[in-house]
Amino acid sequence: MTKMKALVCRECGKRYPLEPLHVCEFCFGPLEVEYNYDAIGREMSRASIEAGPKSLWRYAPLLPIEKEPTVGLYAGMTPLIHAKNLGRELGLDRLYIKNDTVNHPTLSFKDRVVAVALTRAREFGFDTVACASTGNLANSVASHAAQAGLRCFVFIPSDLEAGKILGNLVYRPTVVAVEGNYDDVNRLCSEVAGEYRWAFVNINIRPYYAEGSKTLAFETAEQLGWTAPDHVVVPIASGSLLTKIRKGLMELAKLGLIDQPHTKVSGAQAAGCGPVATAFEAGRDFIKPVTPKTIAKSLAIGNPADGYYALKAVRETGGSIASVSDSEIVEGISLLARTEGIFAETAGGVTTAVLAKLARQGKIDRRELTVAYITGHGLKTQEAIAGSVGDVVRIQPSLSHFEQTLQLKRDT
Numbered sequence: 001m002t003k004m005k006a007l008v009c010r011e012c013g014k015r016y017p018l019e020p021l022h023v024c025e026f027c028f029g030p031l032e033v034e035y036n037y038d039a040i041g042r043e044m045s046r047a048s049i050e051a052g053p054k055s056l057w058r059y060a061p062l063l064p065i066e067k068e069p070t071v072g073l074y075a076g077m078t079p080l081i082h083a084k085n086l087g088r089e090l091g092l093d094r095l096y097i098k099n100d101t102v103n104h105p106t107l108s109f110k111d112r113v114v115a116v117a118l119t120r121a122r123e124f125g126f127d128t129v130a131c132a133s134t135g136n137l138a139n140s141v142a143s144h145a146a147q148a149g150l151r152c153f154v155f156i157p158s159d160l161e162a163g164k165i166l167g168n169l170v171y172r173p174t175v176v177a178v179e180g181n182y183d184d185v186n187r188l189c190s191e192v193a194g195e196y197r198w199a200f201v202n203i204n205i206r207p208y209y210a211e212g213s214k215t216l217a218f219e220t221a222e223q224l225g226w227t228a229p230d231h232v233v234v235p236i237a238s239g240s241l242l243t244k245i246r247k248g249l250m251e252l253a254k255l256g257l258i259d260q261p262h263t264k265v266s267g268a269q270a271a272g273c274g275p276v277a278t279a280f281e282a283g284r285d286f287i288k289p290v291t292p293k294t295i296a297k298s299l300a301i302g303n304p305a306d307g308y309y310a311l312k313a314v315r316e317t318g319g320s321i322a323s324v325s326d327s328e329i330v331e332g333i334s335l336l337a338r339t340e341g342i343f344a345e346t347a348g349g350v351t352t353a354v355l356a357k358l359a360r361q362g363k364i365d366r367r368e369l370t371v372a373y374i375t376g377h378g379l380k381t382q383e384a385i386a387g388s389v390g391d392v393v394r395i396q397p398s399l400s401h402f403e404q405t406l407q408l409k410r411d412t
């Protein structure tokens with residue numbers, strides 16, 4: 001099934017075989033999968049996609065696997081919701097939410113990248129999978145490894161939310177909680193990856209893993225009736241998701257499945273970990289690493305691997321990047337829940353709050369067809385909103401106490 005040609009260095013263009021490799025030996029640039037789009041085009045049409053499975057695998061010819069998918073068969077095809085209530089509040093006439101809080105099986109967008117990464121890892125013959133994670137990636141790798149019968153090690157910062165820690169342990173992987181932040185975890189994992197023949201989904205098989213994010217763009221365009229949005233708002237951790245949403249739209253155009261997109265790509269970060277937003281605001285093209293301090297732990301990468309490319313994508317498309325404080329993040333979670341009935345995790349609070357900010361600043365036009373990517377479920381980050389969502393009304397089990405406490409007047 002594969003239409004892959006090679007791995008190619010994004011900086012110097014040197015080509016490599018399709019193996020578990022991720023950096024160029026000459027210039028240390030990141031490697032990316034190169035496809036044969038002519039061959040893919042002969043195999044893919046709107047009709048063939050629409051006849052495919054109700055999962056991200058309907059776009060298999062544009063994903064970096066060689067045989068049939070074997071892991072994560074049900075990921076993707078999450079709802080694209082016309083967010084009329086939130087749109088009315090923000091003054092946006094055509095606002096949509098891509099709701100990846102209900103992705104299968106671990107309620108975040110990471111189920112997409114892991115489905116692709118573990119299918120590829122199996123093609124390479126790995127029996128052990130691993131990752132460096134800010135939380136959601138570990139949950140997804142652990143779940144898929146359990147289902148696929150693969151040995152699994154996940155590495156996380158030790159201060160993660162309880163829901164994300166339990167959301168690893170339940171699948172019985174080895175959970176390594178590192179006393180440090182994500183950047184420390186990632187550095188350690190790069191060393192481990194050098195010593196053991198394990199598939200680290202976001203290290204040695206990162207070029208394949210990252211491609212899974214394109215499916216968010218594919219689905220969005222299909223769900224909009226084969227058109228690209230005018231504007232998208234995307235959360236940034238490593239910056240990979242943002243760059244791949246743009247790449248996904250460009251690929252659909254290259255294959256003639258949509259018209260050439262003019263989509264503005266905007267990015268969302270937490271102020272407590274906003275190195276890409278800071279570079280954007282300062283007009284710089286390099287990213288200064290920061291030490292993360294934010295409740296948006298899933299986005300807390302102080303030294304983002306794809307930050308430079310995310311910044312470039314935003315600038316080239318005429319989008320913007322904004323950051324929001326922890327209290328704005330909590331308000332964002334609450335705003336999305338109150339208007340659209342969607343309970344998002346802190347990353348979703350970041351995206352919603354940045355969406356609101358850009359709308360207020362006039363950086364998103366009222367008439368633009370805008371899609372905001374809500375990437376993880378709120379039950380995983382309950383700590384963030386405890387204390388700011390009110391409390392229950394506590395009563396005795398009697399009608400009179402119920403009416404007395406709520407001071408209700410009966411209908412007559």
Ligand SMILES: *Cc1c(COP(=O)(O)O)cnc(C)c1O
Nearest residue numbers: 136237238239240241347375376
């Ligand atoms: C990982 C993650 C992101 C962003 O991922 P990058 O590709 O690293 O930028 C966004 N939202 C959630 C909930 C995540 O877990």
